[in-house]
Amino acid sequence: MANNDPLRVGILFSETGTTSTIGQSQLQGSLLAIDEINNAGGVLGRELVAVRYDPASNPAEYARLAEQLIMHDRVNTIFGCYMSSSRKAVLPVVEKWNKLLFYPTLYEGFEFSANIIYTGAAPNQNSVQLADFMTSSFGARVYLIGSDYIYPYESNRILRELVLQHPEGDILGERYLPLTATEQDYQTVMDDVRQKRPDFIFSTVVGDSTARLYRAYADAGFDTREMPICSLTTSEAEIGQMGFDIAAGHITSAPYFQSIPSAANQRCLAHLKRLFGDDCRPNLCWEASYFQMHMFANAFRRSGSDTVSELLPHLLGSEFDAPQGRVRIDPGNHHTWVYPRIGRANAQGAFSILREAKRAVSPDPYLVTHSLGDWTVKTEV
Numbered sequence: 001m002a003n004n005d006p007l008r009v010g011i012l013f014s015e016t017g018t019t020s021t022i023g024q025s026q027l028q029g030s031l032l033a034i035d036e037i038n039n040a041g042g043v044l045g046r047e048l049v050a051v052r053y054d055p056a057s058n059p060a061e062y063a064r065l066a067e068q069l070i071m072h073d074r075v076n077t078i079f080g081c082y083m084s085s086s087r088k089a090v091l092p093v094v095e096k097w098n099k100l101l102f103y104p105t106l107y108e109g110f111e112f113s114a115n116i117i118y119t120g121a122a123p124n125q126n127s128v129q130l131a132d133f134m135t136s137s138f139g140a141r142v143y144l145i146g147s148d149y150i151y152p153y154e155s156n157r158i159l160r161e162l163v164l165q166h167p168e169g170d171i172l173g174e175r176y177l178p179l180t181a182t183e184q185d186y187q188t189v190m191d192d193v194r195q196k197r198p199d200f201i202f203s204t205v206v207g208d209s210t211a212r213l214y215r216a217y218a219d220a221g222f223d224t225r226e227m228p229i230c231s232l233t234t235s236e237a238e239i240g241q242m243g244f245d246i247a248a249g250h251i252t253s254a255p256y257f258q259s260i261p262s263a264a265n266q267r268c269l270a271h272l273k274r275l276f277g278d279d280c281r282p283n284l285c286w287e288a289s290y291f292q293m294h295m296f297a298n299a300f301r302r303s304g305s306d307t308v309s310e311l312l313p314h315l316l317g318s319e320f321d322a323p324q325g326r327v328r329i330d331p332g333n334h335h336t337w338v339y340p341r342i343g344r345a346n347a348q349g350a351f352s353i354l355r356e357a358k359r360a361v362s363p364d365p366y367l368v369t370h371s372l373g374d375w376t377v378k379t380e381v
Helices: 020-039 059-071 084-097 127-137 150-163 183-196 209-219 236-242 263-276 284-303 308-315
Strands: 007-012 048-053 077-080 100-103 116-118 141-147 170-177 200-204 229-231 251-254 319-322 325-329 341-345 351-357 375-377
Touching (some): 007 059, 007 284, 020 263, 059 077, 059 084, 077 084, 077 284, 084 100, 084 116, 084 150, 100 284, 100 308, 127 150, 127 251, 127 351, 141 150, 141 183, 150 200, 170 183, 209 229, 284 319
Parallel strands (some): 007 048, 077 100, 100 116, 141 200
Antiparallel strands (some): 251 341, 351 375
16 A cells, blocks of 8 residues: 655755855745645655754754654654754764755765765865866965864865965965954954965855954955965855845855856746745755655655665666756765856855866865866856
8 A cells, every 4th residue: 555644854044143144045045846746646656745843053952953853753864954063963863763864065074974975065175176276277375264163174275285285385374263253353364364475365264254354354444356366165045145235256165156147047036036025045055955855755755765774776866957967976975076166256146156067076075186167168267
């Protein structure tokens, strides 16, 4: 007899707290995909239902709520986490109970878990490309500014190694501030930047602090044409917080920008607007949250089960036409083949794409090999 009961999945994205701007966009990406899946008949005739909690940007809450989803709500699959500290908190929970976490965020790499599917960019899919672009366009003297937790430390370590491969590479400063840092705190850092005069600033600041950093830069009167901030984490969502004029001219490396002109992206954005109105800022984490839900549903249709042992063989190696292009989950390391891009924030609050990969780049979370992905130069700086 066919099982017509709803298929429940766990959703853990921060709707409040310091990372809520990105968390809300990740939630909306997930709900958009669920709406599309259910409108197309669900999964094997079953409605896909989100069991949703707000961890409030607190890693300990992520761990507690993941346990609750598994033990009380009886879900086998969780979609969630933004900061690496939250992923690290949930990882032992899903491994303990042999459940699956889909993680839709770029991260520092150097990790593998049989119980996680990583759909954001690994360092060889964003850091390598950003270092190449910035050193060739602006110079190799860099100032590193990050939030005080694991991802910025590890991401800065990777960029430092990439920059120091350049003959003129030099790290002029490295500062870490709390997630609660004020604009005045960043103004103090800008005073040091003025003294050091780097070719560019590399930001691994996340959450609400991002807007404070960029406003402090603007208040200092620096010129983005001479010394921009570049980042892997500053997206359309953060631009919406800080203001379009503050963000204009700064650089981000990501697989997805809202401005990608593909038909798949335009269809997705139109559906998003119908569902949520203008209350969403599509970004790289939103897009990964969207396509990973579809990939889960497709794998469930083939397996008929969401247990890890039965789902994974149909998920690993699978492909999907995402807004960024056709993505694939690598069966060897559970990471995703994505399309590196470099974008420059413009006065309309979006990114003008300067360079993009002509083909998907295979994920190499341990940075054994480096490939730019056959760059297409769209616009020179």
